[in-house]
Each structure stands twice: as structure tokens, then as C-alpha cells.
Amino acid sequence: MVRVSRLAERGAGRLPGVVVALTLVFLYTPVLVIGYLSLSPAGQPTIPIDGLSLRWYTAVLTDSRFVRALFTSLGIGIVTAFGGTMLGLAGAYAIVRSPLTRTVRRSIAVVIALPLFVPTVVVAFGIGRASALVGFGYGYLPVVLGHLFWVLPFTTFLIAARYGELDDRLSAAARDLGADNRTVFVTVTVPLLWPALMASVLFAFALSFNEFLITFFLAGSGVTTVPLEIFGKVRIGATAFLNAASVLVIVVSAVAAGVASTLRRPV
């Protein structure tokens, strides 16, 4: 009896649950398919694959172009992850906690959010032209700056969400106990923001590691990242090499995501 009324009260039938199930199938089928195909021994896999082999992983990891691109991507990703998080922390402070006026803080938030609502292709093209005009040209520096710009709204709002929840009276308590502003920041603010800062580092890394369009416009001929390398090969055709490379790229990002999901809130 109770059970019946409870079900009736829930309403909307099974539709939402079915959609969730279908979505999970939709989201994970391609990943599983590409993982399966990457084990094919043939250069042009057929479905089903005729045997199991890791030879294409060996091929990818001994391919100097791919390995160079991988290290470039990792390097740019790490710089972007930490730089973007520090800038994001500064931005979050400015938006959430600084004594600047409400209007100023709102304007800062809008400017930081710019990459979200301006089409990436426009931003990327604009940065490319501006970079050429001021003499930065193309290469590592514009790419890193472009990535920092691209991850900034994500890191800022990720950290700001946690910063906003942080009890302002904790820093008042610390000051009351003799801490100066720097000490309050080091002993209270940073430890309490720590999970958000770590999540920000990881997510910024993933965003940068996977970024394609901005890099495409700013890299010039000297810099090749993994997404550029893969995109170039995709246009030529689907191959077993590409499948193994794809799986490796997914693994790197999934590791970052996995670490992030283990972060616990301390409070």
C-alpha cells in the first residue's frame, strides 16, 4: 500500500530513468568501440576484429611525431593547469571576496567569462591576428596564453563556487588570533580551498590537453599538439594507428578525471 502510493507520488513514469540509461549507452559505446578496435592487428580494422594485438600501441608510442606531440601537449597542459589555477584563484578572490564594489566585481566576472559566450573560432582567429600584429607571431607563447585564456572561466568559477561557501568568519577568527592577511591566506584560505584548487588544476589540464581550435590558429608550423596531430590524421582516414592513439589520449584525460573524482571536501 505504502509502496503503491509512493510510486504514484513520484509520477512522470519511467521516462527519466530510461533516458539516463540510454544516455549512458550513448556516451560510452564510442569509447568502448574505439578501445575494442585499437586491439586489432590489421592496419585497417574490420568489424569484428580478426585477433587481438597491442602492436598499434607500440607503433604509436614509437612514432616520433606522436611522442613529440604528446610531450608538447603535456608540457602546455601542465603550465596551463597551474597558471590557469593561480589566475583563477585571483579571479575568484576578486569576484567573491574583494572589497571592490559590486559593479566592478560583476564586470570582472563578465570579462573572465568571455571565452564562454564568444564563439571559439572568432576568439582564436582574433588572437591569431592580434598576436601576429603585436609581433608574438605563432608558436608556444601564443598557444599557452590562448589556453590560459580559454581555461580561465572554468578555473575561476570552479574556485569561486567554493570560495563563496567559505565562512568569512573563519578569517575573522584567524585575525582575532593574531594572523596577518598573508598568514590567514596560507593557513586558512588555501587549505580550505585545496580540493577546489586541485580540481581546478586537473580540469584545466584536461581542457588544455584536449584543446584543438585555439591551438589550430596559434600553433603555426613549429608546434604540434596531440589533438592537432590526430585531427590531421582523421582527415586522411580512419586507421588502427589512430585508434590506438585515441585510446592513449582518452586514458590521459581519464586519469585526470579519475584523480579529480577522488577529491573529497574536507568540510
Next chain:
Amino acid sequence: MHALAVDGLHKSFDGDPAVDDISLTVPQGEFFSLIGPSGCGKTTTLRMLAGLLTPDAGRVMLNGEDVTDRPARERETNTVFQDLVLFPHMTVAENVGYGLARSGVTDPERGQRVDDALALVKLAGFGDRDPADLSGGQRQRVALARALVNDPTVLLLDEPLASLDRTLRDEMQAEFRRIQRDSDTTFLYVTHDQESAMSMSDTVAVMRDGRIVNAGPPRQLYTDPQTQFVASFLGDATLLDGEVTRHAGPDVVVKTDAGPLRADADAASYAVGDTVTVAVRPEAVTLGGGGLTGTVVDIAYKGFYEEAAVDCNGTELVVRRERNTAATPENATSADGGTGVPFRVGETVTLGVDRAILVENERR
């Protein structure tokens, strides 16, 4: 010399005065309470004393030294905050030792002082715990220890008991009083809970609309409040307007709607014909005899005593009497004169008022 002296403190927010000319002095070792309804400016005052807020005007002196322009961290005050605000990412010992670390006290002295402070608040051995794993009362003690361990000139307490249930609050009140005596620290306690302030304090100051309206020992404030606001804020009181009809020795007789009441006053300062306000506390009202007659309109059981609201010519007076559990309405004939016989609504009783209190009427 006073541990704390405040002179002419002012603070406005957006033009609205929150604290309007507060002056007070607290001698070393005293338990001083600042009480008043919410919004009266008591927390603003405390924040200015702590250095977390800058006054618009006025001076704050600690041990005779002017600290008005010093920020919180350079002041010899420490605060037990409302809701405590323990650092959630630190252990109990790290919380308590935080202030010592800031003033450069290192181990082993720091560890020793933290242990002593935890022992003082009866939390010896709790140093490694996480604050989140403690009970409400234990967290109170940690917050107290965190402030006390720094040996502040004045310890400021901002309604720290507000979130506790009644039983725990009573227990913590006794603890606060004990710890205050044992540590010989000057306490400045801010609360809207007059009951806890009255039971713990050496001196109580009542605030209203940003000003201190009355200050003194709890007993004096209760028995001789200066204004009708103080009379009704600190316990039950019936307020009556009336006119002075004659002097009787040091007392005056005031004619009110309920009947003539005798109020002790400095008779010389009141002339016959003056319009005055008197406050009558329930325990000053006696059943039987007396010159007032009224009808019981409401009865409330309050545990070991019983309270009746009696309508005397349109004014309600409250009278209390101990309960006799053996007596019931069925075997009683009248409450008048009997002991322990329950009140009944509608019965007529006679009342006497031992002593009414002349108070300032703030409405005038």
C-alpha cells in the same frame, strides 16, 4: 586601572547609527555582560572591541593603553564567536594552538599551554580529535580554549551559547563561570538571553537602539531597573501609569487604574501630582489582603508554582503561588487565602503589592 575602558564609541552603517555613544569600563577579572534585543548594536560593539570593525568615533583602551587604531591581530583581545567558527581543517590542538603560533610561541611551550588550556576546559586528551567529531558542548569548550590560551586582557564572547539546547546551555553557563574564575580572565559576554547573562555576570549592561540604558549588578538591575524597557526585558513585569498622590516616608503612593500602589523612591524627587510609570514584578504581588480586587482571567502552570493573570480594573497583574499537588479544583472552595489551592478562571481574588518600582517611561 580597568582591563577595558570604552569611551564614546560610535558606528553608523549607511547613515544609520548602530552604536551611538557607548561608554563602559570593566575591571580586571570581572564577568561583564552586554545584553539587549537583536539589532541593539551589541555585536557591532563587540566587533569594534575585537578590532574587526573600525569605530567612527570613540576610544577603546585595554589596560589603560589606547588600542583604537590597532587591527584585531595586534590586540590583546580574543573572541569566542557565535557558531564558534572552529577551523575545520585543523585538529583540536591545532585550533587551540593557532593564536600561540601566530605570536611566535614554539613547542614545547606551545604544546604545554595547549594541554593546559584543554585541561582547563575539561578536554584533556582531545587534542588529536577533529572538531567535526565533537559534540556541541565540546566544541564550545574548544572555542573557549582557543581564545583563552592566548591569555587575553579581555575575552569577548559573542552569543556562543545561542545554538545549544537548554540543558547544555545551563551546563555551559556554569562552566563559563568556573573557567572565568579559574583563569582569572576578564570576560565580556554579549547576548540577547537575559537569563544566562543574569546568572553568570558580575555586571550587566542593557543596550537598546545603540545605547546603554542601564548598567549594574544583576540583582540591582532586576530589583531597581531604571526604565520600563529594562524592567520588562529583565524578567516579567506589569507596567502601570499613574499619578503621585502622597509621600509616605521615603516612598510615594501612586494612584493607578488597578488601585493605589506604594513605590519606594527617593521621595524628594517626586512631587504630588507628577505623572509616573511603575513596574510590578510578579513576586511582589501577594494573594489575599492588600487593597486590590480582581478577576482571574488566565492560569499557567510553571512547574513548582502556578501563575495567574488577574484583571484589576482593566490592568492585568500577575501573581504566583507554589502549587500544592494534593489540592484540586474539586476539593477547593476558593483560592483566596488558602495555600496551594489551584486558581480557577473567573474567581475573584484580592491582591496586595509589596513594592512597585518607579521607572522612566521611554515613550514620553
Next chain:
Amino acid sequence: MSVADTPGRVRDWLIAGSPVLLALALGVFPLVTLFVESIGPGLGGENYAEVLSPLYRGALLYSIGVGVGVTAVCLAVAYPITYWIAHRCPDRYRLVALVAVTLPLWLNYVVLNYAWVWILARGGVVNRILVGSGVLDSSLDLLYNNVSMGIGFVYIYLPYVVLTMYVSMERLDYRLITAARDLGASDYRVFLDIVLPRTLPGAAAATLIVYARIAGAFATPEILGSPGNIMIARLVVQAFRQYTNYGFAAALSFVFLLLVLGSLALGALSPRVRRELRQW
């Protein structure tokens, strides 16, 4: 400001300054640069005249249309998903469910779109299963059309929409739904009267995040779209890489930007959305 905040404004301006400077230097300055280039030497309007020719007008409208359509599909799918996770999912599985539907957010969209080639191609998974099981006699052309491109877009942007909408859906007090049901509302009325208005801010935020990126996307149409249907990004890339006709590409970018911002503003102007947005 006070003894409580001694270092005061100078320090705060400096802290706020670093991210703002980056955002201005890479967000605003390039747009100004583009605008100057689009006007071109001699302040002529030729670039803009060319942008508005039928060929490019079609690409502009097609891009906006794809943006609107894919965003709408993402929202439609995200509603039941976030509703289920926020209000139906058993508490202990909620986080797992949320992580599961948003994990692809972390993955590379070029790679993910490439994976769909293997599913939709003539020799791909779908055709193999359909032909192998005898449902079809011969393979279908599932790839390189609007549907395959749409699937690719939804695949990439659905997690963003879900994550953003979830915040709103979680705040929706389930007791409101119970109350409405108690007062006799059907599922349809409950959705219309309670769920939709209370979650509109989340839907608006999600739109803000994905719409511009879909309309301006490059990789997905290249990998999964029809070669005949040209989106704006390809034109900009072509001009940038091959023709080096920067003035025209700049004008095209600018008109596109205005269209995107204009359509976003159109949505934001609706009084209801505006009222709801204020809660955010």
C-alpha cells in the same frame, strides 16, 4: 578601508588585475583587432558587402540554426537526466551517476567524434549489426550528414548542459512537485508549472555555455558533417590558412559574433528569462 582590512584597495586591484588583464588582452583586444581589419584599408564596406552575399548568408544562418537545434536537443535530453539524478536517484548513487554522465567532458572531442566514424561508417558497428542480423540487405549511408554531425555535437556538449542544469535541478525543492501533485496537477502540468520555471536559470546558463561554441564549431562538422553544408568556422579557417584574406575573414567573424550575441540577447530579453536569471 578599516583596521580590519588594512591593505585595502590597491592590493585588491592588483589581484583582480592579473586575470582581468589576460581576459582583456586575449578577449577584447583581438576583437578590436578583428574589427579594425574587417573595415580594411580605406574604411570601405566591401568586406561586409561580401559577407552578406547569398553564399555566406547561407553559411551564417546554417551555423546559427545548428547552434539553436543542437542546444535545444541537449536541453531536452538534459531535463529528464538531471531530474532523475537530482530527485529519483538513490542518494548513494547520485554522485556516481553525475560523474558517469559528465565524464566525457574531460575527454578529447576530436577523438570522441572520430570514434563515431567507426560506429556510423558503411563498415561500422551499426551497419554491421543491422546487416549481420538480416534487418538490412545492404549498408546505409549514416555518415557525413546533418544527423551524424548532430550526434557528434550532442555527444560533446550534452555533459556540459547536464552539469550546468544539475545545479538548478538540485535546488528545485521536490516538495513543490509533491504539493502540485497533491493539488491535482498532471505530469505535464507539473513540468510546465514547477520544473520548467524553477530550472530556467540553469537552462539559460547551459545555453550560454554551449550555444556559441556549437554555432562556431570547426572539428565536429569537419569529421562528421556533410562536405556540402558549410559552417562559419570552416570559412574563417580557410581564409586564415589558405587565402590569407584576413579582412574578409574578420568581417565574417564579426558578423557571426554579432549574430550569436544577438540571438543570445534575444533570449535574455524575454522578461521571464530575465527575471529568472536574476536569481543566478
